[in-house]
Amino acid sequence: MKRVFTSLIAALALSAQLASADPSLEYQVKAVCVLNAARFVSWPASAFADSDAPLVIGILGDNPFGSILQDAVQGATVRQRRIVVRRVGLAEAANCHIVFVSRPERDRLPAIFQTIGDSSVLTISEIDRFVENGGTVGLALEHGKIRFEVKQEAASRARLKIESQFLLLARSTK
Amino acid sequence: MKMPMQALRNLPIGPKLTLVIMATCVSVLILTDVALFIFQSATARSQRIDEMSSLAQIAAHNSAAAAAFSDRDAAVQILSALETRDDVEGACLLLANGEHAVAFDRDHEHDAAGEGLVSQGRRDAKEDLLFASAVMLDGMQVGTLFLRADFARAQMALLKLYAKTWLLVLGVALLVALVLAKRLQPLITDPILRLAQFVRGVGEKGDYSVHAVVTGNDEIGALTDAFNKMLDQIRSRDGALLEARDRLEERVEERTRELEAIHRQLVEALRRGGMAEIASNVLHNVGNVLNSVNVSASVVSDNLKKSKTASLGKVAALMQQHEADLPTFFADDPRGKQLPAYVASLSDHLMAGQQAALSEMEQLQGNIDHIKEIVSMQQNYAKVSGLTEVVEISALVEDSLRMNLGALSRHGVELKREYEDVPMMEVEKHKILQILVNLIRNAKYACDETNEPDKRITVRIARHDKHIGISVIDNGVGIPAENLTRIFNHGFTTRESGHGFGLHSGALAAKEMGGFLEVHSAGPGCGATFTLGLPIPAAELTCAA
Numbered sequence: 001m002k003r004v005f006t007s008l009i010a011a012l013a014l015s016a017q018l019a020s021a022d023p024s025l026e027y028q029v030k031a032v033c034v035l036n037a038a039r040f041v042s043w044p045a046s047a048f049a050d051s052d053a054p055l056v057i058g059i060l061g062d063n064p065f066g067s068i069l070q071d072a073v074q075g076a077t078v079r080q081r082r083i084v085v086r087r088v089g090l091a092e093a094a095n096c097h098i099v100f101v102s103r104p105e106r107d108r109l110p111a112i113f114q115t116i117g118d119s120s121v122l123t124i125s126e127i128d129r130f131v132e133n134g135g136t137v138g139l140a141l142e143h144g145k146i147r148f149e150v151k152q153e154a155a156s157r158a159r160l161k162i163e164s165q166f167l168l169l170a171r172s173t174k
Numbered sequence: 175m176k177m178p179m180q181a182l183r184n185l186p187i188g189p190k191l192t193l194v195i196m197a198t199c200v201s202v203l204i205l206t207d208v209a210l211f212i213f214q215s216a217t218a219r220s221q222r223i224d225e226m227s228s229l230a231q232i233a234a235h236n237s238a239a240a241a242a243f244s245d246r247d248a249a250v251q252i253l254s255a256l257e258t259r260d261d262v263e264g265a266c267l268l269l270a271n272g273e274h275a276v277a278f279d280r281d282h283e284h285d286a287a288g289e290g291l292v293s294q295g296r297r298d299a300k301e302d303l304l305f306a307s308a309v310m311l312d313g314m315q316v317g318t319l320f321l322r323a324d325f326a327r328a329q330m331a332l333l334k335l336y337a338k339t340w341l342l343v344l345g346v347a348l349l350v351a352l353v354l355a356k357r358l359q360p361l362i363t364d365p366i367l368r369l370a371q372f373v374r375g376v377g378e379k380g381d382y383s384v385h386a387v388v389t390g391n392d393e394i395g396a397l398t399d400a401f402n403k404m405l406d407q408i409r410s411r412d413g414a415l416l417e418a419r420d421r422l423e424e425r426v427e428e429r430t431r432e433l434e435a436i437h438r439q440l441v442e443a444l445r446r447g448g449m450a451e452i453a454s455n456v457l458h459n460v461g462n463v464l465n466s467v468n469v470s471a472s473v474v475s476d477n478l479k480k481s482k483t484a485s486l487g488k489v490a491a492l493m494q495q496h497e498a499d500l501p502t503f504f505a506d507d508p509r510g511k512q513l514p515a516y517v518a519s520l521s522d523h524l525m526a527g528q529q530a531a532l533s534e535m536e537q538l539q540g541n542i543d544h545i546k547e548i549v550s551m552q553q554n555y556a557k558v559s560g561l562t563e564v565v566e567i568s569a570l571v572e573d574s575l576r577m578n579l580g581a582l583s584r585h586g587v588e589l590k591r592e593y594e595d596v597p598m599m600e601v602e603k604h605k606i607l608q609i610l611v612n613l614i615r616n617a618k619y620a621c622d623e624t625n626e627p628d629k630r631i632t633v634r635i636a637r638h639d640k641h642i643g644i645s646v647i648d649n650g651v652g653i654p655a656e657n658l659t660r661i662f663n664h665g666f667t668t669r670e671s672g673h674g675f676g677l678h679s680g681a682l683a684a685k686e687m688g689g690f691l692e693v694h695s696a697g698p699g700c701g702a703t704f705t706l707g708l709p710i711p712a713a714e715l716t717c718a719a
Contacts, residue, residue: 033243040311
């Protein structure tokens with residue numbers, strides 16, 4: 001756990017330099033953000049098969065993280081659950097706990113949300129106006145810093161509980 | 175400390191009571207408040223520590239996201255809420271990326287990184303406490319929250335609040351206590367003041383027949399009761415005293431009567447004693463005179479024995495023998511020639527003897543007359559007391575001198591008389607005689623004791639304004655001053671054979687006659703003067719005037 005914490009800090013320490021164009025650095029930070037965001041969200045018990053079931057993070061569309069996210073979750077836990085990262089298709093999306101929607105999927109968003117429906121899935125994306133289009137958490141780079149947008153309505157439809165501390169960081173919580 | 179206590183004691187009871195109540199109130203209030211403040215500030219401090227710990231934990235919890243995402247702005251925003259609290263001096267969040275987000279720092283002593291805020295050195299400051307709380311996220315520490323609290327200000331504020339409240343409460347309490355004391359104090363003071371006034375009244379008027387009104391069943395009521403009982407006791411004691419006094423008067427009268435009777439008996443006994451004394455004097459004097467009688471008788475007898483009567487017989491026989499020739503005998507006989515001359519001398523001798531016998535017999539006659547006189551005088555004075563007769567004082571004095579004459583001449587005391595002309599007086603002769611005989615005899619004793627050759631007694635009769643004084647003045651041993659006052663006391667004497675009765679009875683007798691007996695002496699060795707004063711009757715006084 002200590003190692004994770006250290007890696008987190010290491011990743012975040014770099015955030016000040018995000019303004020620069022190094023894409024890998026940006027995704028390192030975003031990977032940590034995804035992981036951290038997961039820690040502020042509670043899934044209903046029904047979302048897991050059993051108490052040992054892992055938390056599944058699905059990447060829908062292209063994987064902008066490369067192996068970064070995979071590395072970041074290596075050995076880490078969220079609420080005592082292992083974390084599994086895999087690329088998923090639209091059909092599998094509803095079975096994930098977190099779905100990261102990559103930028104190219106922008107035009108398929110209505111279909112994606114329709115497929116996911118009311119499933120307890122936390123949707124995260126760096127697509128502009130993601131939350132306005134039905135997503136739960138949007139990531140944006142602003143003045144060299146990662147900013148969150150949270151759509152509570154979407155979260156509650158998915159029976160997800162987002163902790164207030166996290167909401168404090170978010171720009172929009174409507 | 176003593177002076178104020180004394181001043182307090184002298185204060186009237188009303189203000190004193192008020193003062194005591196107020197002092198008690200203030201003391202209790204001060205003690206209560208101090209205790210309350212100590213307790214409260216201790217409690218407050220521990221409460222503040224608890225509260226500050228909770229606050230740190232809550233802030234840590236709330237800033238978990240900010241720490242986790244290293245969001246300095248969010249951290250500052252979250253922690254700024256703490257700035258509204260007076261007791262939080264500063265707040266800082268150590269973010270996940272190792273940066274410090276200093277929300278605020280009132281001291282402005284610390285650099286932006288908040289190093290000073292979290293520095294260990296500040297932990298020891300007594301009222302400046304540092305609270306650190308781990309910021310946990312999903313079981314991991316993602317940061318640390320630091321709060322620096324300063325209780326001094328809060329403590330001071332509490333103290334000020336307490337002081338203000340206490341002053342207010344004190345003021346109100348004192349006011350209430352004052353009003354209550356003023357209202358309720360008469361409950362205690364009024365009965366006391368009333369009783370005090372009543373007691374003063376009783377003391378001033380001395381009227382013990384009154385009663386104080388009992389106002390209640392408390393101690394003052396009991397005191398009033400007790401006072402009333404005391405008054406009753408005084409009253410009954412007064413009555414008893416009056417009764418005792420009356421009875422005492424009766425007893426004194428009774429005792430006086432008894433004493434008077436005894437006194438009369440005593441006087442009678444003294445009179446008898448005096449008479450006996452006079453009688454012994456008389457016998458003594460008679461004895462002395464008889465001595466002279468005896469001497470005269472022996473002289474006459476001796477004279478007669480030595481008389482030449484026998485020679486005359488011889489002459490006659492010689493002449494009868496020569497009856498026949500008488501002329502021859504006378505002419506021729508040598509014896510006859512001497513005979514006429516012898517007869518002439520014999521005749522002279524016989525004449526002288528007769529003369530001597532006659533003179534001796536005359537003296538004898540005088541002595542016998544003296545005896546008769548002495549005896550008749552005694553008979554005179556032995557009469558029943560109380561009888562008065564008009565006498566010449568000088569004659570009376572002479573009588574008394576005569577009774578002592580023998581003794582005086584025997585002891586070689588010179589007698590001097592200084593008699594003024596005084597009127598005849600109606601007196602009890604035997605009493606005066608008794609006194610004078612006694613005085614003269616005392617004077618003789620006083621002279622005797624000096625062993626000086628020049629012994630003198632002066633008897634003086636002098637007329638004064640209202641009395642006649644008969645003084646017996648001696649140049650004897652004198653009387654010490656301390657004895658002058660008790661010399662007339664019954665039983666007082668300086669002589670071994672004395673009974674201490676003479677002067678005492680003399681003074682009594684003088685008093686009975688309306689006169690006095692007094693003594694004067696300049697001291698030991700200066701002689702003494704005893705004076706018997708006899709009042710001059712009113713008639714004489716006017717005559718003299």
